[in-house]
Amino acid sequence: MIGFKSKLLNATLAFTAAIPLATAGMFTSAGSAQAAALxxxxxxxxxxxxxxxxxxxxxxxxxxxxxxxxxxxxxxxxxxxxxxxxxxxxxxxxxxxxxxxxxxxxxxxxxxxxxxxxxxxxxxxxxxxxxxxxxxxxxxxxxxxxxxxxxxxxxxxxxxxxxxxxxxxxxxxxxxxxxxxxxxxxxxxxxxxxxxxxxxxxxxxxxxVPEPTTLLGLGIVGVGMVMSRRRKTVA
Incomplete structure (x- = not known):
């Protein structure tokens, strides 16, 4: 049980840490696209x-x-x-x-x-x-x-x-x-x-052009999918 809780905590922390990175990346991508697109x-x-x-x-x-x-x-x-x-x-x-x-x-x-x-x-x-x-x-x-x-x-x-x-x-x-x-x-x-x-x-x-919030939502969904696969691996 302790091992399971440790794995769950690690997965949660990894997911939390990934969100800012993903959102920052998505906003950067959205900003670049908006700057370049007519x-x-x-x-x-x-x-x-x-x-x-x-x-x-x-x-x-x-x-x-x-x-x-x-x-x-x-x-x-x-x-x-x-x-x-x-x-x-x-x-x-x-x-x-x-x-x-x-x-x-x-x-x-x-x-x-x-x-x-x-x-x-x-x-x-x-x-x-x-x-x-x-x-x-x-x-x-x-x-x-x-x-x-x-x-x-x-x-x-x-x-x-x-x-x-x-x-x-x-x-x-x-x-x-x-x-x-x-x-x-x-x-x-x-x-x-x-x-x-x-x-x-x-x-x-x-x-x-696409709104940054739309791209952000797609990014968070992508992070969730990655973490879901990670949980299956560590379970």
């Missing part, structure tokens, strides 16, 4: 390219296509979190509603000398390098009558990848409008296979 919010508008002009959308029943190409710049306005490192981005060529896919990465974030402006000689490498990106996994659109105009809202669902490879869940939206139109009229154009061009747009995205 998190926060971005608001943006279409940018401008010398020659082609402003970034625009062509809207059809099955897809959105973006011009100019190969780069459709966006100008980032307000940001939160570590998105503050960026002032511009390059948006992908197409969103396909029928197949729920897009040209990915859908947005490549970076910085330009002037937010969203590509002028002769502008270095665009940071918005075409495939780092700090938003990948679109699905999308849908909705038409709303807004006075004499039709507002179109496009929901975006996907995930962000940081320059160091960390993934964070996220989503966002694109908004634009057709002036002097009705929902019925726009639907008639789309259903007949037509499209509406020269539409300017704005939008926003947000990213979330």
């Amino acid at each position: 998190n926060g919010e971005i608001q943006f508008n279409g940018g401008f390219t010398a020659g082609p002009g402003s970034s625009q959308i062509t809207f059809s029943q099955d897809a959105l296509t973006f011009t100019p190409q190969p780069i459709t710049p966006i100008a980032i306005g307000s940001t939160t979190g570590n998105f503050s490192a960026f002032n511009s981005g390059n948006i992908g060529n197409i969103i396909s509603f029928s197949s729920k896919v897009a040209d990915n990465p859908f947005i490549d974030f970076g910085s330009l000398t002037y937010p969203g402006f590509i002028l002769p000689g502008t270095d665009t490498s940071s918005i075409t390098d495939g780092l700090n990106t938003f990948t679109l996994t699905s999308s849908s659109y909705k038409l709303n009558q807004d006075g004499l105009n039709v507002g179109i809202g496009v929901a975006l669902f996907g995930y962000f990848t940081s320059a160091t490879g960390e993934i964070s869940n996220g989503g966002g939206n694109l908004t634009f409008q057709v002036n002097n139109a009705s929902v019925a009229g726009v639907n008639s154009i789309l259903s007949s296979g037509g499209s509406i061009s020269n539409l300017t747009f704005s939008g926003g995205t947000f990213a979330t």
Whole structure:
């Protein structure tokens, strides 16, 4: 009996000692992940390219296509979190509603000398390098009558990848409008296979990363499993 109590006490002390180490490790891991993963919010508008002009959308029943190409710049306005490192981005060529896919990465974030402006000689490498990106996994659109105009809202669902490879869940939206139109009229154009061009747009995205408490809970469960195996060994 004394031997059993001694083993039980040793196991208990070992478990107690392991908790601070595990929690410290989990908080360090969580802090590192949060620092590296993209998190926060971005608001943006279409940018401008010398020659082609402003970034625009062509809207059809099955897809959105973006011009100019190969780069459709966006100008980032307000940001939160570590998105503050960026002032511009390059948006992908197409969103396909029928197949729920897009040209990915859908947005490549970076910085330009002037937010969203590509002028002769502008270095665009940071918005075409495939780092700090938003990948679109699905999308849908909705038409709303807004006075004499039709507002179109496009929901975006996907995930962000940081320059160091960390993934964070996220989503966002694109908004634009057709002036002097009705929902019925726009639907008639789309259903007949037509499209509406020269539409300017704005939008926003947000990213979330795991909470440290979630990682901490997983760490304590892991310690418990280790100590359970240890008790079986010493019993």
